[in-house]
Amino acid sequence: MDIPKVSVIISAFNHEKYVAESIKSIINQTFDNFELIVVDNGSSDSTYKILKGIKDPRIRIFRIKKNVGFSHALNYVLKRTKGEYISLFSSDDISLPNKLAKQVKHLDNHLDVGAVFSQAQMIDEQGNTISKHYYYDVFNKTNRNRFQWLNYFFHNGNCLCFPSALIRKSLYKEIQFENESLTQLHDFDAWIRTCLKQNIYVSSEKLVKFRIRSDNMNAGADTIENKIRSIFEFGQVLKQYLKIKNIEEFTKIFPQSQKKYKDINDDELIPFYVARQALEVEHVFHHKFTLDVLYDLLQNKKIVSKLNKQCNFDYTDFIKLTGQYDVYHVNHIAHQDELIKKLKLQYDCLRHPFKTLKKQYAKS
Amino acid sequence: MPKVSIIIPSYNHEKYVGYALKSVLSQTFQDFEIIITDDHSSDKTVEEIKKFKDKRIKLFASNKNRGVCVAINNCLAQAKGKYIAHLNSDDAFFPEKLERQVAHLDEHPEIGAVFSQAQMIDEEGSNIPDTGHFHGKMNSLENRNRFEWLNYFFYNSRWLWHPSMMMRKEVYYDIGHHNPCLAQVQDFDIGIKLSLKYELHIIQEKLTKFRIRAGEMNASAATPKAVVRSMFEFSHVLKNYLKIKNVEEFLKIFPDADKKHHDITDDELIHFYVAREAFEVKHVFHQKFALDVSYDLLQNKKIAKKLSEKSNFDYSDFSRLTGKYDIYHIGHIAYQEELIDKLDHANKKLSQPLYRVMSFIKDAFTK
Numbered sequence: 001m002d003i004p005k006v007s008v009i010i011s012a013f014n015h016e017k018y019v020a021e022s023i024k025s026i027i028n029q030t031f032d033n034f035e036l037i038v039v040d041n042g043s044s045d046s047t048y049k050i051l052k053g054i055k056d057p058r059i060r061i062f063r064i065k066k067n068v069g070f071s072h073a074l075n076y077v078l079k080r081t082k083g084e085y086i087s088l089f090s091s092d093d094i095s096l097p098n099k100l101a102k103q104v105k106h107l108d109n110h111l112d113v114g115a116v117f118s119q120a121q122m123i124d125e126q127g128n129t130i131s132k133h134y135y136y137d138v139f140n141k142t143n144r145n146r147f148q149w150l151n152y153f154f155h156n157g158n159c160l161c162f163p164s165a166l167i168r169k170s171l172y173k174e175i176q177f178e179n180e181s182l183t184q185l186h187d188f189d190a191w192i193r194t195c196l197k198q199n200i201y202v203s204s205e206k207l208v209k210f211r212i213r214s215d216n217m218n219a220g221a222d223t224i225e226n227k228i229r230s231i232f233e234f235g236q237v238l239k240q241y242l243k244i245k246n247i248e249e250f251t252k253i254f255p256q257s258q259k260k261y262k263d264i265n266d267d268e269l270i271p272f273y274v275a276r277q278a279l280e281v282e283h284v285f286h287h288k289f290t291l292d293v294l295y296d297l298l299q300n301k302k303i304v305s306k307l308n309k310q311c312n313f314d315y316t317d318f319i320k321l322t323g324q325y326d327v328y329h330v331n332h333i334a335h336q337d338e339l340i341k342k343l344k345l346q347y348d349c350l351r352h353p354f355k356t357l358k359k360q361y362a363k364s
Numbered sequence: 365m366p367k368v369s370i371i372i373p374s375y376n377h378e379k380y381v382g383y384a385l386k387s388v389l390s391q392t393f394q395d396f397e398i399i400i401t402d403d404h405s406s407d408k409t410v411e412e413i414k415k416f417k418d419k420r421i422k423l424f425a426s427n428k429n430r431g432v433c434v435a436i437n438n439c440l441a442q443a444k445g446k447y448i449a450h451l452n453s454d455d456a457f458f459p460e461k462l463e464r465q466v467a468h469l470d471e472h473p474e475i476g477a478v479f480s481q482a483q484m485i486d487e488e489g490s491n492i493p494d495t496g497h498f499h500g501k502m503n504s505l506e507n508r509n510r511f512e513w514l515n516y517f518f519y520n521s522r523w524l525w526h527p528s529m530m531m532r533k534e535v536y537y538d539i540g541h542h543n544p545c546l547a548q549v550q551d552f553d554i555g556i557k558l559s560l561k562y563e564l565h566i567i568q569e570k571l572t573k574f575r576i577r578a579g580e581m582n583a584s585a586a587t588p589k590a591v592v593r594s595m596f597e598f599s600h601v602l603k604n605y606l607k608i609k610n611v612e613e614f615l616k617i618f619p620d621a622d623k624k625h626h627d628i629t630d631d632e633l634i635h636f637y638v639a640r641e642a643f644e645v646k647h648v649f650h651q652k653f654a655l656d657v658s659y660d661l662l663q664n665k666k667i668a669k670k671l672s673e674k675s676n677f678d679y680s681d682f683s684r685l686t687g688k689y690d691i692y693h694i695g696h697i698a699y700q701e702e703l704i705d706k707l708d709h710a711n712k713k714l715s716q717p718l719y720r721v722m723s724f725i726k727d728a729f730t731k
Contacts, residue, residue: 069679181662183683224695225687231694232686236659284692292656295600298545315431315544322547322596323589328648329693330595331588336700343707350714351723 006034007083011073012091016045019091031101039077042067071178071186078177086169093163094209103166114198115167117160118207143202146195147252158188164208184230185237192240235285241274263311287325368396369445373435374453378408387456393463399442401435433542433550448531454575455527461571465530476562477531479524480571510559511616526551528572548594556604599649605638627675651689
């Protein structure tokens, strides 16, 4: 058998309602030189049975008995791919028929581009088009160069639609595939690592339909655990920016920084420049990142001396920051506790005026 | 060369520094030097120090406020004594302090540093009983070996009376200087570093005076900024525990860990064992430390494989933990906000006269 040009990979989990349609949208692609590798990631419904029932010579199906992390399942499949390009896909989304044809052509014709994405059409559980959703704006961003993307990611987070991605396997391998320590932001982390190496292209055409589940069933849904985990992970993902190679690259990613500070000229101080930049973003995880990075930097005496001379930054500046940035929100919580106390007293006064007055009187 | 160097970082203590110096100069043991680094006081601290004409006093005045650790490190760099005694510019020694501690270090070469109990005093110098302040509990700490101390420090995040410390200079050089990134828990940091290598001993008598300032004047007082800073610093100071050398040492520090987990056998997994213990401590800075350490560990594929095989801990376990430990307290904040909204809403409703009359009537009937 010839080596396929594209490996489409899917990690399926409990999508019995959608998986057949999802696979069909791949099988029906106008571009047909691909293999489709699906792993059932420990589904407890009939997803695996449905998968086994699909007959197409290009499809290979694997099964992980006990559900593992999504990025772990992806890496499991990635190891088994043969294609030159990897198409990432999900078991509840839908590809338009010409998706692969268009994207393969783009990668073939643009050797400087490492991965291509597209904008996405949101659909609901019944497949109806949705126009008003938080994700709608998120995914539909116009293309820019990799430095501009890195700037965007740094400040705003992810905006690339996972099942729209087609990435060169050589590049994917070079960035070591998916980071399995991440659950919510594994793809975001991968895009940053991608952009640190090569340009990407996001087409303004909507080549995929992205399903929004109504019951908080999307992997990225707004549960409290997912929120907590996302915040933690964002703080870790920011570490990728410490790998910026030199001043030239840093300045391309953060042109505004060069204008603001006149001291950006030392490759060895890039972690400091990045940390300083992060402090300006109004997210607690950026601040946590900054403080942790600076702390580690300041353990190196040579760097301390450089920071002091070149950036006018010393231990006392750092100590000011560690008192200022309340990453655990302890002061905010104390402030809210005060407010709650006041409101409760107010409530008691309104609801039981005589009893409360008597109580207050007894106290004094 | 003097036998003892007393090092004093001074800062805005014009009222107390004279008292501190007098308490040193009137020691029964006199073979010492006093090295003071003033951290750019804005009051008359330096003038007060200069009133003392004793040649054993060496004063360095910084031209800028650089933080207490830089001041201490400067003192250390100048110190010539065999033993280093710490003193804050608002605390003091009892007359026999140096004599007793020098004798102890002379007689016990295995001890790296010696401490004492402390008498708390107020701003006027009057005694505060041990029960009068939570620091007083430090006077009931019993001696223990360094492993037991490390266990105590890990769970309690509390140190000893720092101005009672007398440490061998070579020990100081070995464990490293005060970390200038720290401004709240630098002493605690030194304490852990000390205990990772050397035994310590507390002389169970009050040989030191420790001043408790009114309001928020102690450097360790719980101002909002100090609280925030301490929490940050604790999470980094815990990193010292990652230097535990091997399983044997780990088990001496955390004997209970062996009973809970039966997998503690691999020196390469010490970071994991430490993080696992930290997860169980109900402090947000322990949990933050544990999450960060675990994350970094899992970036190493060889370690990740070992963890999965030997400790039954894999990426999905980690993912559970990252969703569980709400170090930023966003869950709690959301809960508070909801409560505030509810109360606010109820109060607005209650403020309407008709509603109030109705609820009075309702109350009257239910009674």
